[in-house]
Amino acid sequence: MRQNLRLGQIAGIPVGMHWSVLLILLLLTQGVAGALLPAAAAGYAAAAYWLVAVALAGLFLAALLGHELAHALTARHFGVRVKAITLWLLGGVSELDGNPPHPRADLLIALAGPLASLAASGVFAGAAWLAALAGLAPLHVGLVWLAAVNAVTAVFNLLPGAPLDGGRVVAALIWWRRGDRTAARRTAARAGQVTGGLVAGGGLAAVLVSGSLSGLWLMLLGWFLATTAGAEAADVRLTTGLAGIDVARVMTAPPVCGYAGQSVAAFVATVAAGHPHRAYPVVDLDGALAGLVTLPRLAAVPGPARDTTRLADVRVPLARIRVFAPDTPLLGALGVLGDPCRLAVVAVGGRPCGVLSPGDVRRALDVAELGGMPDRGRGAEIL
Secondary structure: OOOOEEEEEEOOEEEEEOOHHHHHHHHHHHHHHHHHHHHHOOOOOHHHHHHHHHHHHHHHHHHHHHHHHHHHHHHHHOOOEEEEEEEEOOEEEEEEEOOOOOHHHHHHHHHHHHHHHHHHHHHHHHHHHHHHHOOOHHHHHHHHHHHHHHHHHHHHHOOOOOOOHHHHHHHHHHHHHHOOHHHHHHHHHHHHHHHHHHHHHHHHHHHHHHOOOHHHHHHHHHHHHHHHHHHHHHHHHHHHHHOOOEHHHOOEOOOEEEEOOOEHHHHHHHOHHHOOOOEEEEEOOOOOEEEEEEHHHHHOOOHHHOOOOEHHHHOEEHHHOOEEOOOOEHHHHHHHOOOHHHOEEEEEOOEEEEEEOHHHHHHHHHHHHOOOOOOOOOOOEEO
């Protein structure tokens, strides 16, 4: 998830947050200062309520960060690199670069976050007791609320379904029991879809029966859970179907290429008009890869200038395109197909021998699930 605001680093881990966190903090502060505290601790100045509310918002953010930091530090303990922590509208995300080495590690990484939230709940409850002894009613009420929020966060995150921590717990236990991590992830993803549907259904029932607007929040949360679980299931399908397949088994070959010195008009007439692609490799006179041209770039050239404009003038530079060797594992190449017109070039010795597109990947996945293997591509063709 993209970070809109960088917060710095903790233990060497980049920490940031999405802009939606600011919205949640504003709503939280308004709700606590304008409704919760005046109702539960009446008789104080408005400034006191706002001061406590702002402090609670900061503590809420710290607890949220602590939850994700617990995941991240536990993962790093087991040798999994942590790329970043990002806080957002519905919680936080610890971006891990790799998989846990064994089920026990997966289980402990999953449990670390909820345990941190429970610990925070206990700390806030203790602080609330001290605030009550000191006669600080607004602070006491606010800390009790914060303790309850963290306890609910811990319990909710342990619901049995991906992407919740409880889903990872389920996956770790199934992995340990059956020895099959893929099957474990698949089961957790399906459980997550069911859990998301139930949460969304509960929210809808709350809206219809009681008219409670909090049900809308549950509907949003349930939709997010079901959608994310569906994405997890799709990822399992992808990694299972394409494991062990290299780029050469999937690429389109021979690639349809153009010469760097060819005019845009000639290329469109002889190549682009007859081949339904959105991007094409460009080669020099020696047949070496020199870049990539895309239909949007060609269309941007004014009509009168297309006879004199060369492909070299409108190409995407070689440094900006993705080039893979034929023996590159396909799963390792999937994350970079967002380049110009979602096309990567496959080359040997600097000469293109194929291209890789999302359509190639979808076909390979369909064939693999039917029990077949994609045919290995053939040599390059220059037009």
